[in-house]
Amino acid sequence: MIAGRYFDGTSSKGAAASLALGADGIARVHGLHHKVEAPFGEIEISERVGNIARRLAFPGGGVFESTENDAIDEALAHNRIKARAGWVHRLESRWRLVLGALVAVALLSFAFVQWGVPALANQVARMLPTEVDRRIGMGTLETFDRLMFEPSRLPAGKRASLERRFREMTGSLDDGHVYRLEFRRSEAIGPNAFALPSGIVVVTDELVDMSKVDDEVIAVLAHEIGHVRGRHALRQMLQAAGVSALAVALLGDLSSISGILSAAPALLTAKQSRDFEREADTFAKQWLRDHDVAESNFDAILCRMSGEKGRSNEAVDFFASHPATAERARCTDVN
C-alpha cells in the first residue's frame, strides 16, 4: 500500500488515497470518495526525478500523486513494470557515477574547445567569401589613425621600394584578398606591424628604422600576409562565437551569469591566437625559403623587436597573444 492523494481531474480538490498494485495486473486506488482501478498497461507513470511527487495518470483523467518514490519503484519492480527513464535516475543518484560524468563533461568540453571549435571555425571560414573579411576590417584603420597613428615620416624612396616589393609578394597570391601596404608613425606602439582582415598591412616607421636591411621588413610583411591569408581575424571571431555557444549550452538559462561567462572566450582564445601566430610564422618562413630570402632576417628582426620591448611583461605570458620569442626565432646574434 502506497499512501498519496487522488485528484479526479474535475477540480483541484483531492482526497487522501492509497495505491496497490495487484498480482492480477490491476492497479487500485482507494480513497474516501474514490475507488479507481485500471490495468497496469493503461496507467501512465511519470519518470522519477529527484524526489518530486510521482504521478500515476489513470485512463479517466484522474491522477494518483505520491512522494513515496522508493515504495513506488519497489512496487513497479516487483510487478515487472518498467519504470520510464529509470536508468537516468539511477545514474543521477550515485555520486560515483556523477563524478565520472563530471570528468567526462570536463574532458569533452576541453577537447571541444581545443580541437573541435578551431576545426569548425576553419570549415565555416572556408564557406564564407573574402568579402566577409573585408567587412570585418572596414573602418579599423581610420579608428587607429584617430587614436594612435601619425602620418609616416619615412623618406618617399624607402616607402616606394618597400611598396614595390610588397606588390611583388602579393601580386601572385591570387587568394581573393586585396592587399595594400600602409606606413604609419606611432610612438605608443613602437616597432611593429599588423594586418587588418581587409588585406591592409600596416608597418610603423619605428620598425623600418629598426631594420638593418629591407629583407628584414619583408620577413615581417610575409608574416602579416600570413595572417590575412589564413583569415585569422574571421576564424578568431568564429571561434569566440563557438565557445560562447558552448557556454550557453552548458549553462543555459542563468542570464546574468552567462553574460559574465561570455567574457571567458577572450581568455580561452588567447591560446588560439598563439596558434595563429605560429601559422603566420610558418607561412612567412616558407615564403622566405621559396623566394631565396635568408630566414635569418626573420629571426633577426623578431629578436630585436622583443629586445626593445624588454622583459617587463613576462608575468602576463600565460594569457599572451604571441608565443615566446625564444620559441619563434633563434636569437643567437641579438642586435
Next chain:
Amino acid sequence: MNASPEFASGFSPSTAETAPRVNLPFEFRGSGAEYFRIWIVNLLLTIVTLGIYSAWAKVRRMRYFYGNTILDGHGFEYHAKPIQILKGRLIIFAAYVVFLIVIRAVPMLAILALPLAIVGVPWIIVKARTFQMRVTSYRNLRFNFHGDYGGAMSAFVGWYFVTAITLGILFPLWLHKRVSYTLGHGAYGKTQFRFVTPSGRFFAFCYATAAMSALAYALFFYVLFKSGALNPDPEAVPATPLDLARTLGVTGFAMLLAIAAAGMGIWGYYQSRFANASFGGLEIGNARVVSNQQAGALAWIEITNLLGMVCTLGLFYPWAKVRKARYMLQQTSLDTAGGLAEFQAAQNEAGEALGEELGEFFDVDFGI
C-alpha cells in the same frame, strides 16, 4: 452551480469577504547537491548525443524545479513532451536555415525581415505563452492562457512604438502592458487570473532605478576624471592596467568597488520591485499572490552566486539556481480567504489529451 461572473471557480462572494485570511507560503524543496547530480548527468547525455538529448534534459530540469515548488503541500508538474520540444527546436532551426538561404539568393528580401518580425513576434508570444501555461499543472488541473493575437500586438509592438516615440519616458507603461497581458490572461482550470497592479507602481520603480543608475554613472565618471584615468589630454591617459591602478590610488579603487556594489544593489532593486509588482498583482479566485522580494537579499544572492561560479569554473551553477529559486519562492505566498478554494477544471479539459494537441507549438522562453 453558484458561479457569479466575478467568481467563476464556484465559491460564493460572501464567504470570500467574511472568511479569515489564510496565508499559504510557497516553498522550494530542491537541493543544490541533488540538482548538481541531475544537471551533470543530463549534460553528459546531451553532449554524447550531440545535443539531441537536450530536449529530454530540459524536461527533467523543468520537472525538478516545478515539482519542488510546493504550495499547500503539493508540487507543480511540467508536462511538455521531449519530442514536442525537439520538434519545435528543429522547426526553428529549419526556419533559420531557409531564411539564410533566401536572403543569400535574393538579398533584396532582407527588407521584409522587419515587417515579418513585427507581424510574427506577437504570434510567437501567444503560442509560446499558451504552451508554457498549458504544460503546467497543479493538483491535476492545468493552467491555460487566453491572450489573443491582437492583445499581444498592442502590448508588445504597439506600446513599443509609443515608448520609442516618447524617447523612453513611457517605458514603464510598456512594461506594465506586457506584464498585464502575459499574467492577466492566464487561467487555472477555468478560473481566470486577474492582474491588478496599477501602472503607477511600474512608473515608481522604473524611474527610481533610472535615477539611481544615473547617479551611479555620474559618480563613476567623476572618480575616473578626478583620478586622471579619463584625462581629456590623451598623453596623460594611463597606458597599462598598472599605471591605471597607480593613478586611481587606494581611495579611487575603493570608490569604484563601492560603485560596482551599488550597481548590483540597483540591479537587485529593479529585479525585486519588478517581481513584487508583477507577481504581487496576481489574483486568482479568492487568492492573491503576495511577493516580498528584497533588493539587498537578491543582490547578495546574485553576487555570491557569481563569485561561486567564477571560483568553481561554473560547477557552482546548480547551487546558484537552487539558491535563487529558494529565495524567490520563500518571499512569495498566497493570501486566501479561508484557505485555498476548490478550483474547477475547464470544460474541454480531459486529463492528458490537451498536451498531445500542442505538437505545433514550440517552447520559447520569453522574458516579459
